[in-house]
Amino acid sequence: MxxxxxxxxxxxxxxxxxxxxxxxxxxxxxxxxxxxxxxxxxxxxxxxxxxxxxxxxxxxxxxxxxxxxxxxxxxxxxxxxxxxxxxxxxxxxxxxxxxxxxxxxxxxxxxxxxxxxxxxxxxxxxxxxxxxxxxxxxxxxxxxxxxxxxxxxxxxxxxxxxxxxxxxxxxxxxGRLQPVSAIFRVGGIDLDQTWAYLEAHPEDGEAPPGYVGDAYSVAAFRSKPGVGMAGFKSLIRKARAAGDYHIPRDDMGFNPLVGRREATINITRVHGIDGTDPDDLTRAEIETQLQILEALRFLRKYVPGFEACYVVSSPFQVGIRxxxxxxxxxxxxxxxxxxxxxxxxxxxxxxxxxxxxxxxxxxxxxGGQVEGGGTDLSxxxxxxxxxxxxxxxxxxxxxxxxxxxxxxxxxxxxxxxxxxxxxxxxxxxxxxxxxxxxxxxxxxxxxxxxxxxxxxxxxxxxxxx
Structure with a gap:
């Protein structure tokens, strides 16, 4: 040796x-x-x-x-x-x-x-x-x-x-653990359409509860290259009701990449995974990759500006929190x-x-939501x-x-x-x-x-x- x-x-x-x-x-x-x-x-x-x-x-x-x-x-x-x-x-x-x-x-x-x-x-x-x-x-x-x-x-x-x-x-x-996710990147997006949708549907921008002001407005985000937001809850509820969405998460985070027609998407979620157990990790890799495929179909069908999107890359491994x-x-x-x-x-x-x-x-x-689908962020x-x-x-x-x-x-x-x-x-x-x-x-x-x-x-x- x-x-x-x-x-x-x-x-x-x-x-x-x-x-x-x-x-x-x-x-x-x-x-x-x-x-x-x-x-x-x-x-x-x-x-x-x-x-x-x-x-x-x-x-x-x-x-x-x-x-x-x-x-x-x-x-x-x-x-x-x-x-x-x-x-x-x-x-x-x-x-x-x-x-x-x-x-x-x-x-x-x-x-x-x-x-x-x-x-x-x-x-x-x-x-x-x-x-x-x-x-x-x-x-x-x-x-x-x-x-x-x-x-x-x-x-x-x-x-x-x-x-x-x-x-x-x-x-x-x-001993319970936070769920795991796989952050992936998509290309071929038209953010102007996405921002226009959010301007018309501010409820999907998920401003913090009780927040007053314009710093969380679509206009503010459009002026900051590479800065995204979380939301799209109504679209997720609509897709779930139609049988097109089964991922146990109630919102979607997206961040446009600097100088590209690409964004990172944070939407996948798998519960009950111990990141130190190889069998759990194997299950998580399989489930998150299948969720990426489902998320891609959801994006194309439901999210304005993402109709022609495609996966640019998926992660080297599932993300453990x-x-x-x-x-x-x-x-x-x-x-x-x-x-x-x-x-x-x-x-x-x-x-x-x-x-x-x-x-x-x-x-x-x-109500079209799932237990274990939320995030507490402050x-x-x-x-x-x-x-x-x-x-x-x-x-x-x-x-x-x-x-x-x-x-x-x-x-x-x-x-x-x-x-x-x-x-x-x-x-x-x-x-x-x-x-x-x-x-x-x-x-x-x-x-x-x-x-x-x-x-x-x-x-x-x-x-x-």
């Missing part, structure tokens, strides 16, 4: 959080290896969904550092729009997934980060509470990769679980999120909405701090976690899983791991002021003022 030596830090998972974590660790001086199961980096960032929560609801910047650099460099390629304030999401920004993907790999190359693609975590080798090495599987067989510090950016806490860290699975009360989360020495709460709370040891900020998809099982109900008006304690796993001495598996409650994770928050926590985790390796200390023993100093030097946003 091959042993791949010579690294201070190993990051497992090269999605939104992991790619940034790897760059951060390398820039902080650590010899860093990033292990990724696919052939490109960025994860769900490369699906083309708009970025929500770069600013908070009052327009104050919440994301800086490497994440902001990625956005600005992609913008130079025409790949991102300016950030627009949004009455439902706080802030929103359109993006081109291919520009983001290519910019990210360029930044990786410049940083000196080493990559091991097409490789999958198989196991962790642990001795006296410390990870000595990870075992990964790839086309060549199994490899062992030792390091001083490890970063789990798998999204599912795979390394944390394998190493014996303290983890929680799903909602605390009952929730599986495992670590238990750190602090657990982020929804009160922290809503209050915009700060902490002495905060290493990142979050402003993505509290976005919780109904965990209930899908079942038909009166704006984060003032960004909140994320303590380093939320990124450091209990039960393992040398493990840092970033992305949606960080230490948070089921509700708070609905915000902390957002892409800009994953960028920020990935940046912090990479710096923590690099400093841990440099000083030969466990992450929990590092001085938070020293971590914050490096992050500020790298232009991360740590405080709102």
């Amino acid at each position: 091959r042993i791949r030596e010579g690294h201070d830090v190993v990051v497992v998972g090269g999605g939104t959080a992991g790619a940034i974590a790897g760059i951060a660790a390398a820039r902080t001086g650590a010899r860093t290896l990033l292990v990724e199961q696919y052939g490109s980096l960025g994860g769900v960032l490369t699906l083309g969904m708009s970025l929500k929560g770069v600013n908070d609801g009052e327009g104050v910047k919440a994301l800086g550092g490497i994440g902001e650099e990625l956005i600005e460099r992609a913008r130079a390629l025409g790949g991102t729009t300016v950030v627009s304030q949004h009455p439902r999401h706080g802030s929103i920004m359109g993006q081109d997934p291919e520009a983001m993907k290519l910019t990210l790999i360029e930044m990786v190359k410049e940083s000196g980060l080493h990559l091991l693609l097409h490789s999958f975590l198989a196991d962790a080798l642990v001795d006296r509470g410390s990870i000595q090495a990870v075992r990964v599987a790839n086309k060549a067989g199994l490899e062992i990769i030792p390091a001083h510090c490890f970063v789990d950016c798998t999204g599912d806490g795979d390394l944390a679980a394998a190493a014996g860290a303290d983890v929680v699975h799903g909602r605390e009360a009952d 929730e599986t495992r989360r670590i238990r750190g020495s602090y657990v982020l709460t929804p009160d922290d999120v809503r209050a915009g709370r700060d902490f002495d040891d905060q290493v990142a900020r979050g402003a993505y909405p509290l976005d919780i998809h109904d965990v209930g099982q899908a079942a038909a109900s009166a 704006m984060v008006r003032r960004s909140y701090g994320i303590p380093a304690r939320c990124l450091i796993a209990r039960g393992v001495n040398n493990l840092v976690v970033a992305g949606r598996a960080l230490s948070a409650t089921h509700e708070a994770a609905g915000s902390a899983r957002g892409q800009p928050v994953c960028m920020a926590t990935g940046h912090a985790a990479g710096v923590i791991a690099a400093l841990s390796a440099r000083h030969k200390l466990p992450p929990s023993a590092l001085d938070s002021a020293a971590i914050q100093s490096v992050l500020r030097q790298q232009k991360a946003v740590l405080r709102r003022d």
Whole structure:
């Protein structure tokens, strides 16, 4: 069995959080290896969904550092729009997934980060509470990769679980999980027709309850390239009544892509899926792909402007909202999120909405809706701090976690899983791991002021003022 030596830090998972974590660790001086199961980096960032929560609801910047650099460099390629304030999401920004993907790999190359693609975590080798090495599987067989510090950016806490860290699975009360979805892209759309329909049917624009003003008007969205909205509930009810729609979701989100006649569509939903169970994942992949086909027929038949649309791309895998989360020495709460709370040891900020998809099982109900078809989404008006304690796993001495598996409650994770928050926590985790390796200390023993100093030097946003 091959042993791949010579690294201070190993990051497992090269999605939104992991790619940034790897760059951060390398820039902080650590010899860093990033292990990724696919052939490109960025994860769900490369699906083309708009970025929500770069600013908070009052327009104050919440994301800086490497994440902001990625956005600005992609913008130079025409790949991102300016950030627009949004009455439902706080802030929103359109993006081109291919520009983001290519910019990210360029930044990786410049940083000196080493990559091991097409490789999958198989196991962790642990001795006296410390990870000595990870075992990964790839086309060549199994490899062992030792390091001083490890970063789990798998999204599912795979390394944390394998190493014996303290983890929680799903909602605390009952273990239920948010549903999974497959975000897909369609082309050949005529947005002028879509906007005209929404102007004539404002009830399908799904303005937030009690919202007064024109910021959620169709005119406002038409003036913001790449920024979309959710709604179309009446069309979904009509299609469901006609037997043309069986997806257990009551609305549809769409985001036009920058400079294209394309949009990302968020409409699929499958309940009862555990993203750590391969049989469940297989069922989810099959069901979401069949739902994409049904959604395409719905779009062509019912949604103005989509009559001639076609599928441009479907995701590399089904999107998982929730599986495992670590238990750190602090657990982020929804009160922290809503209050915009700060902490002495905060290493990142979050402003993505509290976005919780109904965990209930899908079942038909009166009125043309379905149980489990809703989404509870509320704006984060003032960004909140994320303590380093939320990124450091209990039960393992040398493990840092970033992305949606960080230490948070089921509700708070609905915000902390957002892409800009994953960028920020990935940046912090990479710096923590690099400093841990440099000083030969466990992450929990590092001085938070020293971590914050490096992050500020790298232009991360740590405080709102």
